Amino acid sequence: MLELRSLDAGYGSFQALFGINLDVKAGEAVGVIGPNGAGKTTLMRVISGLIRPGKGTITMEGRDVVATPSHRIVDLGIAHVPENRRLFPRLTVDDNLKMGAYMPGARAKYAERLEFVFDLFPRMKERRSQMAGTMSGGEQQMCAIGRALMSDPKLLLLDEPSAGLAPVVVQQVFELVKRIRSGGLTVLIVEQNVQQVLKVVDRAYLLEAGTIRASGTSEEMMKTDTIKQAYLGV
Amino acid sequence: MQAFLDIFDIYLLEAVVNGILLGGVLALLALGLNLIFGVIDVTWICYAELVMIGMYGMYYMVQVFGLPYWVAAPFAILLVAALGAALHYIVIAPLLTAPPINQLLATGGVLFILQSFATVAFGIDFRNLGIRLPVLAIGEMHFSYSRLLAFIAALLGMLAVYFFMTRTYTGTAIRAISQDRQIMSLMGVDTKRIYLITSALGGALAGLAACLLVLQYDVHPFVGLSFGPITFLICVLGGLGNFVGGFIAAFVFAEIISLGGLFSDLEWGYVLAFAFFIVMMFIRPAGLLARRS
Ligand SMILES: Nc1ncnc2c1ncn2[C@@H]1O[C@H](COP(=O)(O)OP(=O)(O)OP(=O)(O)O)[C@@H](O)[C@H]1O
Ligand SMILES: [Mg+2]
Numbered sequence: 001m002l003e004l005r006s007l008d009a010g011y012g013s014f015q016a017l018f019g020i021n022l023d024v025k026a027g028e029a030v031g032v033i034g035p036n037g038a039g040k041t042t043l044m045r046v047i048s049g050l051i052r053p054g055k056g057t058i059t060m061e062g063r064d065v066v067a068t069p070s071h072r073i074v075d076l077g078i079a080h081v082p083e084n085r086r087l088f089p090r091l092t093v094d095d096n097l098k099m100g101a102y103m104p105g106a107r108a109k110y111a112e113r114l115e116f117v118f119d120l121f122p123r124m125k126e127r128r129s130q131m132a133g134t135m136s137g138g139e140q141q142m143c144a145i146g147r148a149l150m151s152d153p154k155l156l157l158l159d160e161p162s163a164g165l166a167p168v169v170v171q172q173v174f175e176l177v178k179r180i181r182s183g184g185l186t187v188l189i190v191e192q193n194v195q196q197v198l199k200v201v202d203r204a205y206l207l208e209a210g211t212i213r214a215s216g217t218s219e220e221m222m223k224t225d226t227i228k229q230a231y232l233g234v
Numbered sequence: 235m236q237a238f239l240d241i242f243d244i245y246l247l248e249a250v251v252n253g254i255l256l257g258g259v260l261a262l263l264a265l266g267l268n269l270i271f272g273v274i275d276v277t278w279i280c281y282a283e284l285v286m287i288g289m290y291g292m293y294y295m296v297q298v299f300g301l302p303y304w305v306a307a308p309f310a311i312l313l314v315a316a317l318g319a320a321l322h323y324i325v326i327a328p329l330l331t332a333p334p335i336n337q338l339l340a341t342g343g344v345l346f347i348l349q350s351f352a353t354v355a356f357g358i359d360f361r362n363l364g365i366r367l368p369v370l371a372i373g374e375m376h377f378s379y380s381r382l383l384a385f386i387a388a389l390l391g392m393l394a395v396y397f398f399m400t401r402t403y404t405g406t407a408i409r410a411i412s413q414d415r416q417i418m419s420l421m422g423v424d425t426k427r428i429y430l431i432t433s434a435l436g437g438a439l440a441g442l443a444a445c446l447l448v449l450q451y452d453v454h455p456f457v458g459l460s461f462g463p464i465t466f467l468i469c470v471l472g473g474l475g476n477f478v479g480g481f482i483a484a485f486v487f488a489e490i491i492s493l494g495g496l497f498s499d500l501e502w503g504y505v506l507a508f509a510f511f512i513v514m515m516f517i518r519p520a521g522l523l524a525r526r527s
Contacts, residue, residue, distance in 0.1 A: 050419065074420065075422060086417050100421060151421075
């Protein structure tokens with residue numbers, strides 16, 4: 001579904017990603033793990049068009065993502081839940097969700113998508129007229145994921161959905177990822193919470209200093225010595 | 235003594251009502267400026283000059299080409315909306331990331347260009363539509379229909395903006411973009427297009443104000459100076475970019491001007507309004523309803 005080939009990206013003269021090759025197949029859940037500053041967020045940003053790559057190619061179902069204007073990439077079926085959620089704090093939950101359905105294709109399905117999101121997060125239905133910025137961290141994360149789901153994506157990019165949440169809520173977020181997957185959605189997820197994320201994904205990539213250091217199925221990754229020592233603490 | 239009080243009350247009531255009527259138009263002017271500031275984060279110093287161009291547009295369409303007022307008004311609104319979009323496209327867009335002072339200087343430059351253009355193109359004569367609307371007499375009080383009309387039209391205009399901003403996808407995007415510009419593309423929003431639409435909307439509000447003001451005031455190249463400064467004061471007092479604050483501040487100022495004018499000339503009303511503003515800036519520097527920090 002998604003293919004990245006020898007991709008370079010960065011900010012101005014600073015290069016953050018070096019020759020990334022990465023694949024996500026339809027129906028898969030793929031994790032990206034790595035230390036702070038490794039370039040995980042940059043990777044997500046370059047896929048969704050928030051920053052444009054220096055070199056390399058990105059294709060989504062055979063279509064060239066790099067040649068697509070950034071505000072049209074969501075139309076290719078890619079929805080990005082950014083790091084730190086980035087809700088519109090002074091818009092209501094309803095309006096935040098509405099923004100997720102901004103593209104003409106999504107507007108036509110608005111009512112149906114809203115029902116889907118409210119099914120997934122009954123809490124959002126209770127909070128629909130509350131300002132997004134006044135909700136709890138966990139609620140905000142639900143709203144951010146809901147907003148991304150409003151566009152009826154094929155591929156969901158999640159950047160550290162569990163960051164800053166209490167352990168119980170973290171558990172809920174991972175449960176949710178499982179549920180979203182079972183609905184047939186393809187997921188690419190960045191996480192610091194390595195132990196947890198390896199339980200919900202099929203495969204994972206280890207990103208360090210802007211390059212892919214290792215990749216494999218979750219079981220393989222859990223058995224890799226470097227990952228065991230550095231990320232699983234065993 | 236009783237007779238004196240009766241007369242005084244009537245004048246007072248008349249002044250209060252006239253203040254409310256004036257407040258409507260001032261609120262409309264403030265809304266346009268606040269919209270641009272709140273969404274694009276630039277101040278159109280030349281805002282009142284856009285109104286002036288719109289007033290000339292009305293003058294030429296009605297007086298020179300003989301169009302009925304009702305036919306000319308939509309064209310004037312469209313004209314100033316196009317002017318607002320052009321202002322954004324030509325002047326603001328290239329300066330979006332420039333320091334605020336450069337943006338101020340650029341729109342200040344446009345102010346002088348528009349004034350000079352009007353002087354050269356239209357001359358310095360005072361002109362009007364030659365339409366004199368009757369005066370409504372309620373008991374001892376007198377209200378001009380042009381003011382009543384302006385008030386109602388201004389309220390309807392603001393109501394239309396409210397529904398546009400809250401009910402449509404584009405309006406919601408306009409509100410969202412001021413809160414997080416960077417991630418708008420993730421929603422599929424083309425920020426350049428939204429800025430252009432916002433500028434056109436700000437222009438359209440100036441155009442509507444022009445249609446209403448030209449019923450009450452003569453137009454000349456420097457007419458912008460009569461209501462430009464007061465519009466800025468209203469926006470600052472209400473908290474720049476704060477729509478509700480601007481709305482309230484417009485009526486506060488209008489009442490001060492109107493009631494101040496009761497005791498002596500209308501010019502003294504303005505002086506009082508400016509003095510009030512200076513005092514308020516010491517008490518509440520961030521505006522009546524302090525905006526987000
Ligand atoms: N807007 C930016 N401008 C300049 N450099 C940036 C910017 N954003 C990130 N970087 C740099 O790019 C590198 C990769 O950052 P990135 O945010 O992708 O890391 P990350 O793996 O997501 O880290 P974390 O786990 O802390 O979120 C870092 O060295 C960072 O300093
Ligand atoms: Mg990150």
